[in-house]
Amino acid sequence: MRRPLQPKDGTAGIERPKALLDALPEDPEPLLALAAGHVVSARQFDQDTLIQLFRLAAQFESTPALMHLPLAGKILISAFYEPSTRTRLSFESAWHRLGGAIMSITDPKSTGMAKGESLSDIAEMFNNYGDVIALRSSEGHAVYDMLDSLRIPIVNAGNGIDEHPTQAMADIYTLAKWRPELFQGEVAPEQRIRVGIIGVPSRMRTVRSLLLLLGCFPEAIQEVVIISNQTENFDEGQREELEQAGLRLRVMHELDPVLPELDVVYINAIAWVGDSFESLGAGLRLARNSPLKPGAVILHPLARGDELSTDLDDTPHNWYFAQARGAVFIRMALLTSMVRRISAVMDTPE
DSSP: OOSOOOOOOTTTTTHHHHHHHHHSOOOOHHHHTTTTOOBOOGGGOOHHHHHHHHHHHHHHHTOSSOSOOTTTTOEEEEEEOSOOSHHHHHHHHHHHHTTOEEEEEOOGGGSGGGGTOOHHHHHHHHHHHOSEEEEEESSTTHHHHHHTTOSSOEEEEEETTTBOHHHHHHHHHHHHHHOGGGGSSOOOGGGOEEEEEESOTTTOHHHHHHHHHHTTOGGGEEEEEEEOSOSOOSOTTHHHHHHHTTOOEEEESOSTTTGGGOSEEEEOOEEEETTEEEEOOTTOOBOTTSOOOTTOEEEOOSOOOTTBOGGGTTSTTBOHHHHHHHHHHHHHHHHHHHTTOTHHHHOOOO
């Protein structure tokens, strides 16, 4: 060691959420509708609700020391039946920061599932032990199999190749901090953004949910370009649903020719299938020498592989670390709303 190491300032970057707070008007009414409800799909959300979740997340992010602990005395059941680092720790960090306690399951072999217990019976037991469930499963049907037995809210933290709604919220929250004016209503045509998504919408839960949430803000988006080396990229009816929401979609099979056009580049390469995963997008890679548009931002749900070079980490294109940081605060906003404690933060009558 030639010099002492200094920890980074934990409040660095709060000017972005503060700008978001100033740009978006407060209206807690849409968040009250989330109380005691399940969150299983990005389809459940509309523009007004998302904007208020972003605003509350920005409030949490710009106030590191909370004056209130709205979830004190509440218990989260963190049931992660599929490997996870960021999502599990993000949910648990969010709950701890709000004052709650956590019970964790990180291996289905340690539960009654190893003995053949049904998910509906497990859900019945969960009702007695906690106040909210965050469920991650490699089985797309798992979260739906639990719904009829549940009397407490459940959050889908990723189910097979189906959806990952809270990851998509973190993705759009990142864009809201980057360009708050995109979320203030009508956007002039010359100010709209072109979003590139390197991934397969029919195989990647992160991409599927992201596209659904982008469909809540069509007035901000000039075009969404899907970059994929697959011949089939959409499930039956998937593209039609997105276009009906107002998104203009284009599919490209090569990356570099379209990169100079893109304001936002979202890249992912992993799709979970059963107890394993498949790698998609061979040859579609971002690096410092990629022909990125000046001012373009890169998003990635992480964990990354060779598709996103570390030589981009110290460039202004890197918004993927901010994306991971913001995931904690958007989940804080969502969880607070779900357990009817929005008034403890916003000072609004419940």
